[in-house]
């Protein structure tokens with residue numbers, strides 16, 4: 001690692017920033033992570049990830065111990081520490097519209113730029129509406145003190161929760177949007193370990209880099225909703241969408257990934273990103289270009305409603321006073337993230353219809369309890385299934401996939417299950433006496 005580029009700061013230590021900071025230290029850089037949330041800084045400094053992410057704590061602890069990684073809440077310290085700063089703050093959906101809330105990005109840029117004293121490079125990684133980096137360039141020029149020449153680049157992040165460490169150390173591509181040769185050469189130095197492994201490194205202009213991220217997520221969301229639309233048709237036609245998806249996947253132009261039919265997508269990225277993307281297209285005067293994403297969103301929401309309907313049908317048409325066991329709260333397995341979780345959406349919908357719902361999840365219970373204190377929670381799978389008149393599998397954790405249907409049948413009031421993720425073998429469960437229903441298959 002070249003001496004000049006041995007140090008970086010990472011602004012924002014959520015899923016993206018904490019993982020990025022730890023992995024850059026793992027690659028040999030000296031890293032200072034910054035967050036204004038003291039509790040995050042305390043936890044990270046003690047080697048504890050403030051969220052569940054397999055493998056992250058080992059990387060954190062190793063690099064805290066070898067001195068390459070530190071955390072702070074002090075912008076002065078971050079500005080003085082490095083001349084390359086990565087922006088990893090969140091861009092949630094605004095409360096009053098579908099657009100992205102850029103206030104954290106703007107505040108971070110203002111705070112940092114005002115404290116810079118010499119030439120510096122800021123590389124945005126947060127997911128932003130196309131055009132944001134261009135606006136920030138002007139903002140930085142206004143905030144930065146005279147003499148501090150600041151260059152901005154945008155390098156979107158494609159990591160998946162649950163695979164954050166792996167995806168950061170070995171991304172499938174690196175994209176850097178910039179007009180500045182200084183930014184490009186800094187990125188080439190910082191990404192040298194990955195470029196050496198043959199990972200594609202693409203240099204684009206700023207808007208293209210911003211667009212790569214949201215269009216990738218829009219494509220993934222579309223692929224999921226496509227197969228879920230086929231699930232709707234399969235239900236009406238008596239076809240099996242799992243067999244259909246398998247047959248489609250052998251065409252390598254289509255491919256099998258993100259073609260898993262079920263309850264659909266949730267989380268902190270796909271749902272809000274497609275909405276913010278539509279809102280941005282509207283502002284740019286090209287609203288029709290993305291109007292199909294409205295349908296992608298609608299298909300996704302319909303799967304949640306359909307899951308509730310199937311369960312209601314199984315217990316004779318009404319949830320009022322009926323005992324319901326829910327397996328899963330996280331938006332996907334290997335995560336404790338419950339943002340826009342399809343599982344909790346379904347669980348709360350059933351509770352609103354009068355069902356007595358008990359939820360179990362291997363990792364997301366604490367978060368779920370905080371956000372949905374009115375649901376009941378169990379600390380084991382068996383406890384959630386006990387006395388249930390219907391069970392719903394809503395997040396496909398391995399623990400649920402591997403569950404023994406005989407064992408669960410002994411504690412359930414009625415052996416009825418809705419497999420919202422097509423995670424179980426229908427024949428096996430039926431052979432064990434369960435009434436098995438799934439999305440998109442007979």
Ligand code: UGA
Nearest residue numbers: 157158159160161224258259260264265266267269331332
């Ligand atoms: C997503 C993208 O996959 C990442 O590339 C991107 O970097 C990230 O958003 C981001 O913008 O930060 P993530 O939200 O971690 O990553 O989750 P995914 O693995 O994409 O899953 C999203 C949702 O789709 C989950 O609720 C999952 O259950 C659902 N899904 C996924 C399906 O319903 N079917 C599938 O076949 C695949």
